[in-house]
Amino acid sequence: MHADKKAVVLLSGGLDSITVLALAQQQGYRCYALSFDYSQRHHSELAAARQLAAAAAVDEHRVINIDIGQFGGSALTDASIAVPEALAEGIPVTYVPARNTVFLSLALAWAEVLGACDIFIGVNAVDYSGYPDCRHGFIQAFETMANLATRAAVEGGRLTIHTPLIDMSKAEIIRTGMALGVDYASTVSCYQADEQGRACGVCDSCRLRAAGFSAAGIADPTRYRS
Amino acid sequence: MHADKKAVVLLSGGLDSITVLALAQQQGYRCYALSFDYSQRHHSELAAARQLAAAAAVDEHRVINIDIGQFGGSALTDASIAVPEALAEGIPVTYVPARNTVFLSLALAWAEVLGACDIFIGVNAVDYSGYPDCRHGFIQAFETMANLATRAAVEGGRLTIHTPLIDMSKAEIIRTGMALGVDYASTVSCYQADEQGRACGVCDSCRLRAAGFSAAGIADPTRYRS
Numbered sequence: 488m489h490a491d492k493k494a495v496v497l498l499s500g501g502l503d504s505i506t507v508l509a510l511a512q513q514q515g516y517r518c519y520a521l522s523f524d525y526s527q528r529h530h531s532e533l534a535a536a537r538q539l540a541a542a543a544a545v546d547e548h549r550v551i552n553i554d555i556g557q558f559g560g561s562a563l564t565d566a567s568i569a570v571p572e573a574l575a576e577g578i579p580v581t582y583v584p585a586r587n588t589v590f591l592s593l594a595l596a597w598a599e600v601l602g603a604c605d606i607f608i609g610v611n612a613v614d615y616s617g618y619p620d621c622r623h624g625f626i627q628a629f630e631t632m633a634n635l636a637t638r639a640a641v642e643g644g645r646l647t648i649h650t651p652l653i654d655m656s657k658a659e660i661i662r663t664g665m666a667l668g669v670d671y672a673s674t675v676s677c678y679q680a681d682e683q684g685r686a687c688g689v690c691d692s693c694r695l696r697a698a699g700f701s702a703a704g705i706a707d708p709t710r711y712r713s
Numbered sequence: 714m715h716a717d718k719k720a721v722v723l724l725s726g727g728l729d730s731i732t733v734l735a736l737a738q739q740q741g742y743r744c745y746a747l748s749f750d751y752s753q754r755h756h757s758e759l760a761a762a763r764q765l766a767a768a769a770a771v772d773e774h775r776v777i778n779i780d781i782g783q784f785g786g787s788a789l790t791d792a793s794i795a796v797p798e799a800l801a802e803g804i805p806v807t808y809v810p811a812r813n814t815v816f817l818s819l820a821l822a823w824a825e826v827l828g829a830c831d832i833f834i835g836v837n838a839v840d841y842s843g844y845p846d847c848r849h850g851f852i853q854a855f856e857t858m859a860n861l862a863t864r865a866a867v868e869g870g871r872l873t874i875h876t877p878l879i880d881m882s883k884a885e886i887i888r889t890g891m892a893l894g895v896d897y898a899s900t901v902s903c904y905q906a907d908e909q910g911r912a913c914g915v916c917d918s919c920r921l922r923a924a925g926f927s928a929a930g931i932a933d934p935t936r937y938r939s
Binding site: 549551552553554555557558559560582584585586587588589591592593595596597599600619620622624625628629631632633635636637638 | 775777778779780781783784785786808809810811812813814815817818819821822823825826845846848850851854855857858859861862863864
C-alpha cells in the first residue's frame with residue numbers, strides 16, 4: 488500500500504482508464520484524475536469521465552482544454568476524416584498525432600506541482616499495436632525523459648509511469664475491473680458516441696470492447712444507439 | 714541548405730526564440746512558428762511573437778491555448794507568487810513545471826501533421842542552468858522519446874530537436890541575431906512586461922538580457938518602463 492502517496496491518473500471516460508483508476512486506488516494511491524477537452528468529436532466521453540471521477544471519489548479531477556484538434560490529422564478531431572467501420576492494417580486514422588506524449592506531458596506538469604511521483608495511463612499494446620504511443624518502448628523513453636525534465640529530477644526524485652493494462656487483453660481488463668467493482672455501464676469507448684453517450688457499435692473501439700465482454704463471458708452493459 | 718524541408722520553431726516573442734527562427738530560416742527551412750497562450754502573466758510577449766512571425770514571413774504561425782497555468786506552481790503563471798528581482802540559487806520560482814516538455818510535445822504533434830522532421834527550440838543551458846528542461850540531457854531524452862512516439866517513428870522517419878543556442882552566452886546569441894538582421898527592439902523578454910511590452914529592468918530575464926547587450930558591445934534597444 489502507498490498511503491498518502493499521490494498519483495496522477497489519466498482518465499478519458501472509457502473502459503480502460505477507469506480500470507486503471509480502480510487499480511491505482513486499490514494500491515492505496517491518492518488519485519488526481521486528469522482529463523482533456525481536445526476538441527474530440529463528442530463530449531459524452533468527458534461527461535462520463537466527470538461521472539466516473541465523482542463515483543470513484545478521487546482527490547481531485549481536472550479537465551484541461553487543449554486545442555490539438557486545430558492541427559488536424561485524425562478522424563477523432565477532424566470532422567472531414569470519417570471514422571472507419573472496419574479494422575484496417577497499419578496506423579489507424581483514429582490515431583491522434585502525439586496524443587499520449589501531449590497527455591503525459593501535462594500529467595507530468597501536474598505531478599510536479601502536486602509533488603506526485605507516479606502517473607498512471609491505460610495504454611494497451613495488444614489491441615492498439617498500430618498506435619506508436621501505446622508501446623513499451625515509448626513509455627520507457629517517456630519515463631527516462633521525464634526524469635530529466637523536472638524539479639524532482641534535479642532534486643533527486645524518481646518519477647514512474649505505470650501502465651498496468653499494457654499487456655492485457657480486453658477480456659482481462661474487463662475481468663480485472665469487474666473484480667474491483669467498476670461500473671462499465673457508465674463508460675464511453677465509442678469513437679462516435681452520441682450526446683447521450685450511446686455507442687455506434689461498429690467503430691474499432693466498439694468492436695474491441697464488445698469482443699472483450701464476449702471473451703470475458705460477461706454481459707455487455709454498453710448502451711447502443713440502435 | 715534544406716529547400717522545402719519544413720521545421721516547427723517554438724517562438725515565445727523573446728530574444729532567444731527569434732534568433733533561433735532566423736537561424737532556421739538561414740539554413741533554408743520552411744518555418745512553422747508555434748506560440749502558446751498558457752496564462753502567462755502578460756500578453757505583450759504573444760503580441761511580440763505575432764509581430765515577429767509576420768516580419769519574418771514564416772510559412773504559418775499558430776498560437777495554441779493551453780491552460781497549464783491552472784496547475785499553478787510558477788511565478789510566471791500564478792499571480793500569488795512574486796517575480797524575484799535578484800538572481801537566486803537553485804531552480805527559480807519563474808520555472809514553469811514541465812513547460813518545455815509540454816511545448817515540445819505540442820511541437821511534435823504539429824510536426825507530425827505537417828510531415829516535418831525538425832523542431833527548433835531556443836533553450837539555453839548557460840543562463841538557465843537552474844531550469845532542468847533547458848539542459849542537453851533533457852533534450853536528447855526528448856528526441857529519443859519523440860522518435861518512438863509518432864507515425865514517422867513507425868514508418869522510418871527521424872525527428873531532430875535543434876537547440877542552436879544551448880551553449881551560447883547571451884552576448885553570442887545577440888551577435889548571431891544581429892548578423893542575421895534580427896530586430897531585437899520588437900522582442901519582449903521581461904517576466905513582467907506591461908501591456909505595451911515595456912520591460913521592468915529588474916527581473917532575472919531583464920538582467921540577463923541587459924548584461925548580454927553590454928557584453929556584446931551593442932546598444933540595448935529594450936524599451937524600459939522607467
